[in-house]
Amino acid sequence: MVNRTNELELIKKSIEKRKSIILLGQKGIGKTYLLKSIELNFKACYIEHLTVKNILEKIAANLKVHSRISLRYLNIEELSELVMPILKKRNKVILLDNCESISKPVARLLEKLCEHSTIIAAAERKPWSFRFREELMLIPLDRNSSKELAVKLINLRDNFILDLIATKSLGNPGKICEICRDFSLAIDNFELDLLDKNSIIKFFLGIKPHFPTRINIFPIWLLFVIGFGLLIVKYFFYSESDWNTGYMIAAMGYTSLIIYRLINDKRRR
Amino acid sequence: MLTITHVLTSILAAKLLGFDSIWSLAITAIFALIPDLDQPVGIGKLNPFSRYIYAKFGHRNITHSLIFALLITSFLAINQTLWISALIGILSHFASDMLTYTGIPLLWPIKKNFVIFNGPLLTGSWHEMLIIFASALGVILIW
Numbered sequence: 001m002v003n004r005t006n007e008l009e010l011i012k013k014s015i016e017k018r019k020s021i022i023l024l025g026q027k028g029i030g031k032t033y034l035l036k037s038i039e040l041n042f043k044a045c046y047i048e049h050l051t052v053k054n055i056l057e058k059i060a061a062n063l064k065v066h067s068r069i070s071l072r073y074l075n076i077e078e079l080s081e082l083v084m085p086i087l088k089k090r091n092k093v094i095l096l097d098n099c100e101s102i103s104k105p106v107a108r109l110l111e112k113l114c115e116h117s118t119i120i121a122a123a124e125r126k127p128w129s130f131r132f133r134e135e136l137m138l139i140p141l142d143r144n145s146s147k148e149l150a151v152k153l154i155n156l157r158d159n160f161i162l163d164l165i166a167t168k169s170l171g172n173p174g175k176i177c178e179i180c181r182d183f184s185l186a187i188d189n190f191e192l193d194l195l196d197k198n199s200i201i202k203f204f205l206g207i208k209p210h211f212p213t214r215i216n217i218f219p220i221w222l223l224f225v226i227g228f229g230l231l232i233v234k235y236f237f238y239s240e241s242d243w244n245t246g247y248m249i250a251a252m253g254y255t256s257l258i259i260y261r262l263i264n265d266k267r268r269r
Numbered sequence: 270m271l272t273i274t275h276v277l278t279s280i281l282a283a284k285l286l287g288f289d290s291i292w293s294l295a296i297t298a299i300f301a302l303i304p305d306l307d308q309p310v311g312i313g314k315l316n317p318f319s320r321y322i323y324a325k326f327g328h329r330n331i332t333h334s335l336i337f338a339l340l341i342t343s344f345l346a347i348n349q350t351l352w353i354s355a356l357i358g359i360l361s362h363f364a365s366d367m368l369t370y371t372g373i374p375l376l377w378p379i380k381k382n383f384v385i386f387n388g389p390l391l392t393g394s395w396h397e398m399l400i401i402f403a404s405a406l407g408v409i410l411i412w
Binding site: 025026137138139140142143163167170212213214215216217218219220223 | 372380385
């Protein structure tokens with residue numbers, strides 16, 4: 001659902017050059033989603049739990065290695081003897097998820113694997129024990145893409161709701177999915193009325209992160225005070241009473257603003 | 270706010286404050302765009318670190334604060350005219366961003382967003398188009 005074509009092209013290039021790459025980004029940004037799409041495109045080997053035995057087992061299963069006994073009962077040495085010769089012959093793409101911490105034995109194994117295959121890892125932060133050759137930072141979606149994703153998920157084109165979703169999610173696709181799921185559930189359970197804006201605002205106020213506190217440093221009434229104050233000063237102290245075009249425009253502007261405020265206040269009541 | 274809005278409002282502000290030389294107006298326009306280098310869209314594409322800043326801090330954070338405005342313009346302090354025109358550019362950017370609903374964290378690292386006139390605008394809305402039209406008209410009339 002999320003458009004990540006630029007990132008996919010960069011990853012394809014690094015696969016062609018056999019360079020190991022790490023995808024970095026906050027939780028819910030779409031790292032695992034990207035890895036899964038690579039798994040489908042390249043028939044890659046996806047590994048979630050990073051232990052030496054598990055990695056070798058998964059690669060062996062992905063390569064469809066023949067052994068007399070089940071792979072589960074083989075030890076690490078036997079597994080590496082089975083896997084390494086086949087890996088030398090062909091470039092295999094290995095995908096590692098949740099790579100925040102890599103133990104030293106796993107790091108040693110990854111160094112060996114790097115020689116013959118391409119490793120693509122995903123993590124929230126870089127692991128200290130293993131150095132990947134390239135880094136790719138996944139960034140949050142922009143406002144329009146967030147709205148497009150929300151439209152696909154909730155089938156609503158109300159700009160007010162889409163704006164709130166885009167603001168609350170901070171462009172994080174995982175967060176957008178979460179908010180949209182909760183929103184659809186609330187509508188299905190009759191907790192939300194789409195015609196009542198107050199109930200919608202209440203629903204979004206409950207979602208973290210809360211909106212930052214807004215401080216209005218220049219309220220609109222101050223504009224009237226300053227404007228009329230300047231006019232009075234000019235009239236009494238400088239005795240200039242000619243009403244030229246500028247004053248007329250300013251007066252019209254003030255009047256229209258007052259009318260606008262009055263109409264808005266009536267609506268609120 | 271859009272890039273064109275920032276350019277037009279900053280030039281209008283500089284013109285209204287009596288800056289006529291082409292150099293000071295150019296500096297005003299350039300410095301009006303600098304705070305938006307924190308996101309990898311529009312003018313931010315020129316900044317190689319914008320992706321990193323956007324991922325780490327998000328849009329409208331440190332680059333929309335008074336500390337940043339003073340720091341980034343400090344190297345122009347040798348020439349007072351240029352320094353003031355650069356400050357006008359950045360501050361006009363802040364002022365137009367403070368018109369939007371979200372506001373800006375002017376006193377960063379204090380996490381409070383400041384708005385003016387209660388933040389009535391949304392970026393890219395017809396209200397903003399009206400501001401673009403009005404400021405373009407103002408620039409043409411004053412020039």
